[in-house]
Amino acid sequence: MVPRSALIRRKTLLRGRIAFPAGRLGLGALLTTLLLPVAGCKSVVPAKPLGTPVSIHSPLGLPPVPIPPENPPTVQTIALGRRLFYDQRLSKDNTLACASCHNPKFYFTDGLQFSKGVGGEVGVRNAPTLLNVAYQPFQFWDGRALNLEDQAASPIANPIEMNQSHDVSVSKLRRDPVYRAMFRDAFGTEDVTLKRIENALASFERTLLSGNSAFDRFQYGHDSNALTPQQVRGLAIFINPVKGNCAACHTINAQYALFTDGKFHNLGEGVGDDGTSFKDTGRYHQTGIETDRGAFKTPTLRNVARTAPYMHDGSLGTLKAVVDFYAGGGNSNPNLDKEIKSIHLSGQDREDLVSFLNSLTGDLPANVGPPPGKE
Amino acid sequence: MASTLRRLSFLVVSSAVLSTGCSRKAEQPQTAPASQPAPPVYHVDSATAGSIHGIVRYQGKVPPKKPIDLSEDPACVEAHHGKAYDESILVGRGGALANAFVYVSKGLEGKNFATPAEAVVIDQKGCWFHPHVLGVQVNQTVDIINSDPVTHNIHPMAATNRAWNHSQGPGDPPMHRKFTKPEVMIPVKCNIHDWMHAYIGVLDHPYFAVSAEDGTFTIPNLPPGTYTLTIWHEKLGTQDQQITISPQQSAAADFTYKGK
Known part of the structure; x- marks a missing residue:
């Protein structure tokens, strides 16, 4: 049934x-x-990139970027994706671009608790950073898209986000000769299609890499002075299963660190006064599996000091508040993740953790701001 | 393409199933408990109701005040205003003992009392629970407030009721919680600040009180009858007293704990 x-x-x-x-x-x-x-009317226009292949370089601390064989990045698709990313014409009233909520000035977030859509519509979730999004096995807080190509166009049509049907987006872009030339250079013909838009946006997003943080230089760059003594203490608490236990989900690997397991966990954030129900059911919304109620995707902690507020609902304003939330054992509810428990962290431990989290701010990539002529 | 087709056939099948009417099942309440009519609410006759009053005393050497160190959280030191002392045995002038929970433990069987509409409040202020001991009726709302500039995580360690814990940051709205079963007492702690303790007594009637700083307590509006009165203290244990209330009588029931 x-x-x-x-x-x-x-x-x-x-x-x-x-x-x-x-x-x-x-x-x-x-x-x-x-x-x-x-x-077949949709599959007539090929969306396979042509043009000059690009090998995306991963900064220190990050693994090679996974590339789907059907959408290898090219100079042309990345340039097109960048232009699309900053183009407000992709919203119904020409006021919002992808970059409105994923603003490079805020490390590709918007700094708000909830993002604002067209006409002042307010969402229910906090805009996640797009930095290093290329590595995630699921997109969105509830994982409802499996890759960037599937994700890219969704907010454009979402009524509480950019609120513009894909047909309208396509026809708006089609009227612009600059776009027609860019689509031709990127895909071989001037045709503007949704699939091409998605591929270009996804390729641009794969260039949004941020590594080489103080932590990376310490952990992978053999620079033992890159972290302060307090940050080193914080790192020890971070990875210690009987102290912070943070790395249980915000993973650090031998060769690289994504600071996320890409999976879904229930912390009890957002549970109602009955202690059992969730207004935003998170992963359950996608899977229908009872134990997924209230579970959300682990966000990366890279650049976390620059991407407040925190949690899927943006309810925690500071890193101190986040560390306190975990120290208290989250919020109990029937599906609380087994890794979440009340942990004893002294005041000093908590300060050390916050200090460590401040070491995760990485370099921003080049050539990802508004395209030339669009600043 | 193949996956699209799979999706589509899935949709066709599921919509066909829905249109044949199986959706009725989804409309049934999932967790319908066997509903029984609630027993009628007992009304106390104010013409005959009596009351119990008394004083709780501590006899013996008063233990020295033990200071509590809040310095693990500097914001708590600031918020607390002044020194903090352990308040598990609070003895005042003449041996008056505060924070003892006095309640009717027997004699009210079969009577069903209304749940008060007003909420009982627990405030987390100065990294301290206020009050330290409180009583509440079954299903009465408990408003939990954080007046502090720091995050707390209140944790009622209930045994009969469902135990839970919940984080509450600075400026977060109050929580409105309920306890559904009688339980005396539920120890409460803050998962973040291990010096914070409180105790909640949950009863299915309104006949309970917490001794004040002068040791006094009053339990009003009690139907005439014979009762067991129980006193609980977090360090000093429990005691029982039989007491009979005649119509309109204000009966005295003092308690004394002997210290070492």
């Missing part, structure tokens, strides 16, 4: 790609609609 909510989720996933009939239309109408895209 498939719960109705699962059906709705599937529909949401498909929204924007296929005009899907709402409700309970007859089977025949349904099949006709479904078969149309399969018949």
Whole structure:
């Protein structure tokens, strides 16, 4: 038996790609609609990048960037993606670009608790940084997209974000000769398609890498002076399973550190006064699995000192508040992650942890700001 | 393409299933407890109601005040205003003992009392719980407030009720919590500041009191009858007394704890 909510989720996933009939239309109408895209009008225009291949260099502390074989980055797709990323025409009233909520000035966040959409709409989740997003096996706090290509166009059409149908976005861009030339250079023809937009945005996002932090120089660069003694103490607490236990989810590997396991965990953040229910069910919204209620994706801690506020709901304003939250054992609820428990951290321990978190601020990549002529 | 087709066939099947009406199942309440009509609320006849009053005393050498070190959290030192002392045995003039919880433990069986609409408040202020000992009725709302510039994580370590803990940052809105079963007492701590302690007594009736700084307590509006009165103190243990209340009588019931 498939719960109705699962059906709705599937529909949401498909929204924007296929005009899907709402409700309970007859089977025949349904099949006709479904078969149309399969018949091919969307797949005629190839979205495979042409142009000059780019090898994306990973800074100290980061592994090689995973590249999907069907969308290798090129000079042209990255340039196109960069232009799209900063283009407010992708929003309904031409006021918001991707960069509005993922602003390079705020390390590709917006510094707000909740992001503001078109017409002052306010979301329910905190905008995550896009730095190092290329490494994540799931996109969005609830993991509803599996890769950047799948993720990229979703906020454009989301009614509480940029609120513009993909058809409108495509036709707006089509009217711009600069874009037509850029699409031609990137994909071989002037055609503007959603898939091409997604591929270009994803390739640009794969260049948003930030490493070479003080921690990286200490851990991977053999520079034992890169961290202060207090930060070294904080690192020890961070990785100690019976102290901070932070690295259980914010992982540090032998050769690199993403500071996230890319998985979903329940900290109890956002649980209601009954101690059991969640207004925002997080991962459950996507999977329908009961134990996923209230679980959200582990965010990276790279650049965390510059990406306040914290948690999926932006409810914690400072790193001190975050460390205190964990020291207290989070918020109890039926699905609390087994790694979350009340831990004894002295005042000094907590200060050391905060100091360590300040060592995770990395270099910002070059050539990722507004494209020339668009500053 | 293949995955798209799979998705589509999934949709076709599921919508077909839905349209044949299986969705009724989803509309049924998932966790419907066997509902029984609530027993009628007992009304105390004010013409005959009596009360119990008394004084709680501590006899013996008063233990010296033990200072508590808040310096692990400098913001707590600042917020507390002055020195902090352990308050597990608070003895005042004439041996008056504060923070003892006095309640009717027997004699009210079969009576069902209304749940008060007003909330009981626990304030986390100066990295301290206020009050230190409190009583609340089953299902009465407990408002938990953080007046401090630091995060607290209140943790009622209930045994009969569900134990829980919840983080509350500076400026966070109050929590509104309830305890659904009688339990005397629930020890409460802060998971972050290990010197913070409180105790909550949960009862299914309103006949309880906490001794004041002068050791006094009053339990008003009690139907005439014979009761067991129990006193609880976090360090000094419990004692029982039988007491009979005649109509309109204000009966005295003093308690004495003997120190070492």
